[in-house]
Amino acid sequence: MGYVLSNEGINKAFEALRKEYRIFAPVLKVGEGRFKDTDVIRYDFVDSYDEVEMDKRSDFSYKDIVTPLSESMFFFTEDQIREANFDASPVIVLMRACDINAVERLDQIFLANGEHNDYYYERRREVIKFALIGCGKTCEDGFCVDMGSNKAEDYVFSLDPKDGKVYVNVKEDDLDAAFADNSESSADVVPQFVTENEVHVERPEEVPLTLFKDEMWDEYSKRCINCGRCNFVCPTCSCFTIQDLFFTDNGKVGERRRVNASCMVDGYTDVAGGLVQRRSNGERMRFKVLHKVYDFRKIFGYDMCVGCGRCDTVCPEYISFSNCINKLNARVKELEG
Amino acid sequence: MTTRDINTKKFKKNAFRYSKVRGETASRVRCPGGEIDVESLQRVVDIAKKYGQGTVNITNRQGFEIPGISLDDIDAVNHALQTIIENRGVNQEEYNGGYPASGTRNVVACPGKKLCPFGCYDTKAFAQEIDKAIFPNDHHVKIAFTGCSNDCAHVRLNDFGIMGQTEPQYNRDRCVGCEQCVKYCKKRSVGALSVVNGKIVRDTNKCIGCGVCINYCPTRAWTRSKEEYFRVVLLGRTGKKNPRLAEDFLKWADHDSIKKMIVNVYAYLDEYLDKAAVESKEHIGYIVDRTGFEEFLKYIMKGVELGPKCEMQGRLYWGGKRYDQTNELKKSMFRFSEREE
Amino acid sequence: MAGKNEYTPMPSRLQDIIKQAENEWTFRFTYVGPVKPGQFFQVSIPKVGEAPISVSGIGEDFVDLTIRKVGKVTDYLFENFQAGDSLFIRGPYGNGFDVEEYAKGEMIIVAGGTAVSPIRGVVQYLCKTDHPQDTHLIAGFKNPDEIMFKPDFEEWKDLIDLTVTVDGAPEGYEGNVGLVTQYIPDIPIRDIESCKAIVVGPPPMIKFSIIELVKRGFNEEHIWISDSRKMSCGIGKCGHCRVNSKYICIDGPVFKYTEHRALVD
Numbered sequence: 001m002g003y004v005l006s007n008e009g010i011n012k013a014f015e016a017l018r019k020e021y022r023i024f025a026p027v028l029k030v031g032e033g034r035f036k037d038t039d040v041i042r043y044d045f046v047d048s049y050d051e052v053e054m055d056k057r058s059d060f061s062y063k064d065i066v067t068p069l070s071e072s073m074f075f076f077t078e079d080q081i082r083e084a085n086f087d088a089s090p091v092i093v094l095m096r097a098c099d100i101n102a103v104e105r106l107d108q109i110f111l112a113n114g115e116h117n118d119y120y121y122e123r124r125r126e127v128i129k130f131a132l133i134g135c136g137k138t139c140e141d142g143f144c145v146d147m148g149s150n151k152a153e154d155y156v157f158s159l160d161p162k163d164g165k166v167y168v169n170v171k172e173d174d175l176d177a178a179f180a181d182n183s184e185s186s187a188d189v190v191p192q193f194v195t196e197n198e199v200h201v202e203r204p205e206e207v208p209l210t211l212f213k214d215e216m217w218d219e220y221s222k223r224c225i226n227c228g229r230c231n232f233v234c235p236t237c238s239c240f241t242i243q244d245l246f247f248t249d250n251g252k253v254g255e256r257r258r259v260n261a262s263c264m265v266d267g268y269t270d271v272a273g274g275l276v277q278r279r280s281n282g283e284r285m286r287f288k289v290l291h292k293v294y295d296f297r298k299i300f301g302y303d304m305c306v307g308c309g310r311c312d313t314v315c316p317e318y319i320s321f322s323n324c325i326n327k328l329n330a331r332v333k334e335l336e337g
Numbered sequence: 338m339t340t341r342d343i344n345t346k347k348f349k350k351n352a353f354r355y356s357k358v359r360g361e362t363a364s365r366v367r368c369p370g371g372e373i374d375v376e377s378l379q380r381v382v383d384i385a386k387k388y389g390q391g392t393v394n395i396t397n398r399q400g401f402e403i404p405g406i407s408l409d410d411i412d413a414v415n416h417a418l419q420t421i422i423e424n425r426g427v428n429q430e431e432y433n434g435g436y437p438a439s440g441t442r443n444v445v446a447c448p449g450k451k452l453c454p455f456g457c458y459d460t461k462a463f464a465q466e467i468d469k470a471i472f473p474n475d476h477h478v479k480i481a482f483t484g485c486s487n488d489c490a491h492v493r494l495n496d497f498g499i500m501g502q503t504e505p506q507y508n509r510d511r512c513v514g515c516e517q518c519v520k521y522c523k524k525r526s527v528g529a530l531s532v533v534n535g536k537i538v539r540d541t542n543k544c545i546g547c548g549v550c551i552n553y554c555p556t557r558a559w560t561r562s563k564e565e566y567f568r569v570v571l572l573g574r575t576g577k578k579n580p581r582l583a584e585d586f587l588k589w590a591d592h593d594s595i596k597k598m599i600v601n602v603y604a605y606l607d608e609y610l611d612k613a614a615v616e617s618k619e620h621i622g623y624i625v626d627r628t629g630f631e632e633f634l635k636y637i638m639k640g641v642e643l644g645p646k647c648e649m650q651g652r653l654y655w656g657g658k659r660y661d662q663t664n665e666l667k668k669s670m671f672r673f674s675e676r677e678e
Numbered sequence: 679m680a681g682k683n684e685y686t687p688m689p690s691r692l693q694d695i696i697k698q699a700e701n702e703w704t705f706r707f708t709y710v711g712p713v714k715p716g717q718f719f720q721v722s723i724p725k726v727g728e729a730p731i732s733v734s735g736i737g738e739d740f741v742d743l744t745i746r747k748v749g750k751v752t753d754y755l756f757e758n759f760q761a762g763d764s765l766f767i768r769g770p771y772g773n774g775f776d777v778e779e780y781a782k783g784e785m786i787i788v789a790g791g792t793a794v795s796p797i798r799g800v801v802q803y804l805c806k807t808d809h810p811q812d813t814h815l816i817a818g819f820k821n822p823d824e825i826m827f828k829p830d831f832e833e834w835k836d837l838i839d840l841t842v843t844v845d846g847a848p849e850g851y852e853g854n855v856g857l858v859t860q861y862i863p864d865i866p867i868r869d870i871e872s873c874k875a876i877v878v879g880p881p882p883m884i885k886f887s888i889i890e891l892v893k894r895g896f897n898e899e900h901i902w903i904s905d906s907r908k909m910s911c912g913i914g915k916c917g918h919c920r921v922n923s924k925y926i927c928i929d930g931p932v933f934k935y936t937e938h939r940a941l942v943d
C-alpha cells in the first residue's frame with residue numbers, strides 16, 4: 001500500500017516500528033570526518049526519522065550490521081569456549097537500491113561460496129529486513145545504472161521524501177499499520193530509482209591473462225597509498241581476518257574476533273614464514289578491480305561491483321575506480337585489436 | 338623641492354618605514370592572520386602603481402610593504418589605505434589616518450583548518466580576533482597561530498605561539514587493527530601509538546594532539562575531539578643578542594584562556610618595559626629575564642582559569658646562542674681543510 | 679536459524695608427537711570422520727590463533743598434521759603441548775587429492791621438503807593397491823638433516839619406486855645428492871600418455887619439474903599441484919586465499935596444473 005506522510009507522521013511511524021524493530025540507518029556524524037569540521041555519513045541505530053540522513057548517499061555502507069568492522073566470535077576462559085552473543089532482535093535497515101543489490105553479493109560469499117555457511121553473517125542476516133530509500137537523482141560518482149543495480153524490489157517499505165512529505169510504499173503487511181495509522185492520505189507510490197548517472201562504465205566481457213601483468217596497473221603503484229578506504233566503504237567487500245588475543249591481566253581469558261580486512265592494506269597475504277603476494281599497489285589494485293568486475297562474475301554470473309561510487313568519493317589520492325574500469329576495458333580492446 | 342621637517346617617530350608609529358633612500362618611505366599593510374581580500378589586494382596594487390614604484394614586498398609577518406613612496410605622499414597613501422583597513426577589520430583611531438600603531442606586529446597565521454588537512458582550528462579567525470583585542474598598541478609583541486604541531490607558521494619565533502591540538506577520540510568498535518595510525522604516527526609524528534591485542538593504545542603523555550592518526554584512519558575509528566585545544570609556547574625570538582625558540586608553557590589549553598593571557602601581557606609591559614629602551618622596543622623575553630618568570634606569570638594569568646585538561650609547565654628555561662657572551666664557534670673534531678695547521 | 683558454527687574449534691586429544699626434523703614435527707590429532715590426503719585442518723589454539731595445516735597421514739581415529747615451526751601459532755604449539763594434551767582443530771577443509779583417480783595407472787609424485795606431508799597419504803593409499811610398483815616417488819630435501827618421514831621411506835622403498843634426494847650433503851653422505859628434477863628423465867614409465875603426476879613443493883621446484891615432465895611427453899592435463907596461501911576462515915569466506923576466481927581453501931588446495939597456471943596472484 002502507498003501512503004503520504006507528513007514529517008510528524010513519519011516520525012510517529014518510526015516510533016511505531018521501534019516497538020518491534022531496531023532501525024539501522026545512515027546518520028550524519030558531525031565532525032567525525034577525516035579533517036577538522038568535516039562530517040561523515042555512516043550507519044547507526046536511530047529512534048526517529050529525523051535522525052536519518054535522507055539526502056546524501058552514506059560514506060560508509062550498511063554493511064556494519066552484517067559484517068561489523070570488529071566482531072567477537074568466541075570468548076575463552078581457561079577451559080571453556082563460549083560463542084559471542086549478539087543482539088538478535090529484528091532490524092530494519094534503510095538502504096538505497098545499490099546497497100540492497102550489494103547484500104545479494106555478500107550473500108553469495110557468505111552463504112553460497114563453498115559448502116559451509118558463515119555462521120556469524122547468517123545469524124545477523126536472518127534478523128534483517130531492508131527498507132528502500134528512493135533515489136530521486138544520481139549521487140556523486142555513482143554508476144549504478146551501468147552496473148544494473150539502480151533498482152531493487154526486495155524491500156519491506158520504501159521512503160521517498162518530497163516537498164516536505166514522505167511517500168511510502170509498504171510491501172510487508174505486518175508493517176502496514178505503522179504507516180497507515182500515521183498517514184495523511186493513501187496514494188499510489190512508486191519509489192524513485194536513478195535512471196541516469198553522470199558516470200558511465202564499460203566492462204570487458206573477457207579479460208586475457210596477459211592483462212594481469214599489464215603495464216596499465218603501474219600508475220597505481222605510484223598513485224595509490226594502500227590505505228584500504230575503497231575496501232572499507234565498499235558495500236560488497238567482505239574480507240575479514242581472524243585475530244586471537246588474551247587479556248593481558250592474567251593471560252587465561254581471551255577472545256577470538258574478526259575484523260574487516262582490505263586487500264589493499266599491507267599484511268593481507270602475509271603468511272607465517274614471510275611469503276607475501278602482490279607487494280606493489282598496482283598489483284593490489286588489479287586484484288581488487290578484477291574481482292569487482294570480472295572474477296566474481298566468473299563464479300556467480302554477475303559482477304560484484306554495484307556502482308555506488310563510494311570508493312571514488314573516499315579515495316584520498318583521487319583514484320577513480322569507475323575510470324579504472326573504463327581504462328581496463330579500453331586496454332582489453334587494445335590488446336584484442 | 339621644499340625643505341622637509343618630518344617627525345620620523347610619528348610616521349613610524351603610523352606604519353611607514355624609515356627608508357635608506359632619503360625622502361622615501363614604505364607603507365606597511367596590516368593583514369591579520371595573513372589574509373587579504375581581493376579588493377584590498379587591488380588597492381595595494383593601485384597604491385604601489387600610483388605612489389610607489391610598481392613593486393610590493395611580501396613581509397615575513399604576512400603583510401605587504403609598498404616601497405618607494407615619497408614622504409610627501411603619506412597623507413594620500415593613508416587615504417588610499419582606508420578601504421583596506423576597513424576590509425581587514427583593523428582597529429583605527431582616525432578615519433583616513435592610516436594605521437594608528439606599528440609596535441604590536443601583524444598577527445601571523447598558517448592557513449589552518451579552512452584549507453590544510455592537518456589544521457585543528459581556524460587559525461585566521463583566532464588571529465583576527467586577537468588582533469581586534471590588542472591593536473593598536475605600541476608595544477613590540479609578536480603573536481602567531483599555527484594549525485597543528487607541525488608549526489608551519491614558525492610560532493616558536495614569537496612571544497606567544499599558539500599551536501592547534503586535537504584530542505584523538507578512539508572508537509574501538511570501528512578499529513580493524515590495520516595499524517596505519519601507528520605507522521603514520523611514527524613516520525610523521527612522535528610514535529605515541531602501539532598495538533595491544535589488535536587494538537590501538539595511545540600514550541596520552543607522548544601524544545602531541547597533531548591529528549595524524551585521525552587523518553590516516555580509514556574506518557573513522559579515530560575522530561577529532563569536539564573541543565579545540567592549544568599548545569602555548571612562550572617567548573621565542575630572533576635577534577642579535579640571544580635568538581631562541583619559544584618554550585612549551587601550556588598544552589591542552591582553551592581559546593578563552595589564551596585570549597586573556599595575550600591581552601594581559603600589555604599591562605606587564607606597561608609596568609616593566611625599560612623606559613630607556615631604544616625606540617621603546619624590547620623583546621619581552623629580556624624583560625622577563627629581569628623581572629623573573631614568576632612576575633610575568635602573575636600578570637598574564639590574571640583572571641585566567643585553565644580547563645581541567647590543561648597542563649602547565651612549572652618552570653621554563655630557554656636556550657639559544659648568547660652572542661653577548663661569546664661569538665666563538667667550537668672547533669670541529671674533523672678537519673675540513675689543512676688551513677688550521 | 680543460522681546453521682552450524684563452522685568456526686567452533688573442536689577439542690582433540692594429541693595422541694603423539696613425532697619429530698621429523700628439528701623444526702618439523704608430526705602432531706597426531708584424534709579425529710574420526712571423513713578426510714582425504716591433500717585436505718587441511720585449522721589447528722586452533724584459543725587466545726593464540728589458527729594455522730592451516732595439511733593432512734600428512736590418516737588413521738582410524740587420528741589425522742597426522744606435520745607442522746613447521748614458523749610463526750606465532752606454531753611456535754606456541756611446539757613449546758606448550760605434549761602427547762596426551764587436548765587442543766583444538768576444525769576441518770577438514772579443501773578438496774584433497776583424488777586418490778582413486780591416481781590408483782588407476784602409473785603415477786609420478788615429485789615432492790619437495792615439507793610438501794611431502796600432503797602426498798604422504800596419497801602414497802600410503804597407493805601402497806595398498808595391487809600395483810604399488812607403478813608409483814614413482816621422488817622426494818627432495820635441502821640436506822640430510824631435513825629429511826622427514828624416514829620410517830615411511832623405509833617402509834615404502836620395497837613397495838614403490840622411491841628416490842629420496844638432497845640438494846646438498848656433507849662429504850661422505852651415502853644417499854642421493856641432486857635436485858629432484860634430475861631424476862625425472864629416468865623414471866621408468868610404460869605409458870607416458872596415461873601416466874599421471876603430482877608435483878608439490880616450492881614454486882620454482884614445481885615449475886622446473888613440470889618442464890621435465892612435459893619434455894618427456896607428459897600430458898599437461900594429467901598433472902596436479904597443491905598450493906597454499908594465507909587463510910583465516912578455511913571455508914571460502916575471508917577472501918585472503920583467493921586467486922582470480924578460485925579460493926585455494928575450497929577450490930583447492932589441489933589443482934590441475936592446467937587450471938592453476940591460469941591463476942595470477
